[in-house]
Amino acid sequence: MMTQETLAPKLRLREVGRQFVAPGTGQLATAVTGVNLEVATGEFVCVCGPSGCGKSTVLNLIAGLDVPSAGTIEANGKPITGPGADRGVMFQDYALMPWMSAFDNIGFGLRHGTPGKPFTPEQREARIRQFVDLVGLKGSEKKYPHQLSGGMRQRVALARLLANGPDILLMDEPLGALDAQTRLILQVELLQIWGETAPVGERKTAVFITHDIDEAVFLGDRVVVMSTLPGRVKAIIPIDLPRPRTEMIRADASFSILVEQIWSLIRDEAYRAIHEK
Amino acid sequence: MNRTTTLQHEADVAAPAAGRRSPMRRLLDSRGFVAVRSFAIFIGLWYLMMLWANPLQLPSPFRVVDALAGLAASGELFRHALLTTSRLAIALVVATALAVPLGFLMGLNRKADALIDPVVELLRPISGIAWIPLGIFIFGVGDTLPVFIMMYVAFFPLLLNTVSGVRHVDQRLVAAARTMGVSRWAMLRQVIVPAALPTMMVGFRLAFAGAWAAVIAAELIGAPSGLGFAIEWYRQLLMSPKVFGFIVMIGIVGYLCDLGLRALQRWLTPWAEGTGLA
């Protein structure tokens, strides 16, 4: 804890807000407001909340795909000016190029973007192969996305993200499209890839959006709970469960307490969301 | 007997032929045989009608085949076919060279689109055929006229589909590429072009279909050679079997070209198979 406090935060959001003009009425609508968040190096932060609370908006702002209407966002102490390979994104529906094989998709950033610059072509190919193996896609790398199952596509997207070697991993419900069983398995694999067994300083920094509270508690060091109307941070819950997290932890009493704690923060709004549509 | 076996038994009784048809049955049911059978019936009906009608107006199918064979042997058939298809090829190449860059410009740049689209929309309803008289004055009767008309006809579907393909590129792919620090040029080459390609291929096939119809009209009215010219020429000579023969040739060449284009489409855009664009 001491070490984390004295290090500068990897990611800092200060009073971040995003408003936009509704296309039909011309009225101002607030997606998020007053978001304050600091993410330390090597931290795994999960973001939870009811639909419409602005989770994806925040992620897009951090990624630089969107510009805040208020507040500042800094990565590594410098304000962000747009998307970049230092903040890699894994999208909810993977955003794989349908015309490329899994191998080429994984290597897209390395071959056509900035991450590949320091490498020679041979090094790039070797790196792609390394990540194909890491996510367990060896043998399927020549297949096209439409020939792969949901779980395999997710792993392609993950491999692409990691192969680009970003400082910060931004993941928007990356396991959302998978069935529950695959999801459980991939959660464990994700933590291993993230560097759960390595010392904190060597882990990647991750911001992970999910609907699934169980998933958030299982994966995260902290869980940011957001509320809606307007979207803002309601609470930040530290997850003091030991690492590495095994599936047995779900049976722990402390696990359930944390899940219930977070759900109680969200419950009322979730009810309202269903009944007042 | 439990429920599942009862249902299976009923299904077996109800569909005795399923999966257990004889090879003869399978041959008779195959698409190829059905096609041959339909053609045979068609030719049979043709023959019957010919007996009843004026042989000048409706020659016997056998005489048509005969005429075709003669034309093929003398090389005349292929000479005209080659002329027509080479004009088509030139027209398509030129139309693509004009329409695709313009389409990208209009698709990517709103201002260029706002400026150029009105002209496109004003010219598009004026069919290529309507340009023939003016075209003859400008180009004279010869090779250039059919090429110009075809180029005009092919241009619009190519342009419109390119614009549409570029505009409807999945923005999430663009966003993903941006998060990987892809340069603008690489974005165009590696994301926009491949993403727009399926729609562009559809446009290309539409352009071909339109151009193929237009070339016959153009040659019929204003060219000294080619398949369209040949039909009209032999009609004036009242040699109906040859007229019909050339018409059959038009159908065959058109069909083969479309097959070729479909194969091209599958080769260039193999990932678009299941999306309804193929």
Place this chain on the structure above:
Amino acid sequence: MTTTTGSTASANGSRWNAVLYATLLPAILVLAWQAWAMTLPADTRAPSPARAVAAFVNLVASGELILATAQSLGRVLAGFAFALLAGVGLGVLMGSSRRIRDNLDPIVESFRPIAPMAILPIAILWFGTGTAASLSIVTYAAFFPMLLNTIHGVSRVDRKLVLAAMTMGVPRLRILTKVVVPGALPGVLLGSRLAMGVAWTAIIAAELAVGAKTGAGGTSGGIGQMMFVFFAYSIDLNGIVVCMIVVGVVALLIDRLFRVAEYWLMPWRQ
């Protein structure tokens, strides 16, 4: 991600902007054309915007243009009617019965690459150079879009909807009118719009070609023939330009009309 441009205050400004953009390039092109035409000697045959307008006024005043347009349109409508009957009739059959479709498909697909104009010499052999020849070309041309889209429309009718209606004891005729027809309607209307577009192009081409056979004394009439007369006899290029523009305008109107009909008849779409 993008913010909308302009609040209500500058909305009018952006509308003017849009109009400006829409007319800028066409206006420039027309002016350039006029300027080019004015550099030529006064007795040239080359068409110019000014002279085309004059020709237009003359042709309308003499009633020739209206008459020719009406003639062409009349033929298109007649041909379209035939194509509608044949195309929808056959389309429903082929769309609902796999067997019929498999049997007739080879024939249909063989004729599809044979352009309507290629049939013209046969039509002339059979019907001479009068209206009947042009009419048959139009019918042939309009038939295919009508047929193919009807087949598509009928086969798109979700089998499950028909089965659901049957399980509710709906009589077969009512299933046809309440389920199949509305389900197939989008396809039929789309086919109609495309067929009319193709028919219009076909009639012009047919009249042009037939006009070339009969010359100025022909009785076929229509815009296509008018164009041919301007081309071969009076060598009135301005008249040709007027005809071309009329062809374009009518094509646009037909298309718009059918789109409106689609919108009205199928409010549940888009």
